[in-house]
Amino acid sequence: MSNPFAELDTDTLLARKDALVLDLMRRLARLGIAPDYAYAVMLSARTLPADERIAVLEALAEIEAIKYTLAARRVRELEPETGA
Numbered sequence: 347m348s349n350p351f352a353e354l355d356t357d358t359l360l361a362r363k364d365a366l367v368l369d370l371m372r373r374l375a376r377l378g379i380a381p382d383y384a385y386a387v388m389l390s391a392r393t394l395p396a397d398e399r400i401a402v403l404e405a406l407a408e409i410e411a412i413k414y415t416l417a418a419r420r421v422r423e424l425e426p427e428t429g430a
Contacts, residue, residue, distance in 0.1 A: 359416055362408075370409070377398060384406050388402075
């Protein structure tokens with residue numbers, strides 16, 4: 347299975363994450379949910395109507411996926427190369 351984000355550079359991913367965070371903060375403010383740790387936001391989202399809950403959870407999932415992708419790239423950069 348190929349990774350559709352493999353071709354995206356780090357700057358593009360960071361810009362996407364920043365845009366998602368900004369959009370999510372606006373949505374949370376509109377919904378009266380305090381921005382907090384992702385888990386606390388997930389718990390608060392349980393009380394929302396389905397469409398809003400799904401939008402919040404999708405945003406959280408994409409933000410976390412981008413963070414994981416960037417961290418994995420960084421780990422690969424820091425790992426010493428093997429002579430294999």
